[in-house]
Amino acid sequence: MPVKVRNMVKMLVIFSLWQGKKHGYELMNEVEKKTGKRPSASQIYPFLEKLMDNNLIEVEEEGGRGKKVYRLTEKGIEFVEKKLDIFSDIIAATIEKDLSVCAHCGCKVYEGGIKKVIDEEELKFCCEHCAESYIS
Ligand SMILES: [Zn+2]
Structure with a gap:
């Protein structure tokens, strides 16, 4: 299953990871800072799982206390950079x-x-064609 980045929370998550490796709570803080709304764990962690399943990110255990740090793999960096132009506009x-x-x-x-x-999440499209291509 390909990863779909369909909303602002997901975009911000992969954008933050592109800027450097992050703990899960740091990702949530980033999203909150940019959107003014605290994301729920269920918006973040299943998405991280999905990215992992697709080898776009990998996990490091830090400090021997089971704290997880997420970072993009090389494939993940490519994935994010392909989307970056659209991201930065959004x-x-x-x-x-x-x-x-x-x-x-x-x-x-x-x-x-x-x-x-x-x-x-409410998303905006320029035309019906774009909305349909995005959803399908
Ligand atoms: Zn469009």
């Missing part, structure tokens, strides 16, 4: 409040566009 758009970016193609959506709720 992240920039969340800072510029009135601007949205199509979650599929990354183009800017100033007004209108199409909203879909996916995984409890």
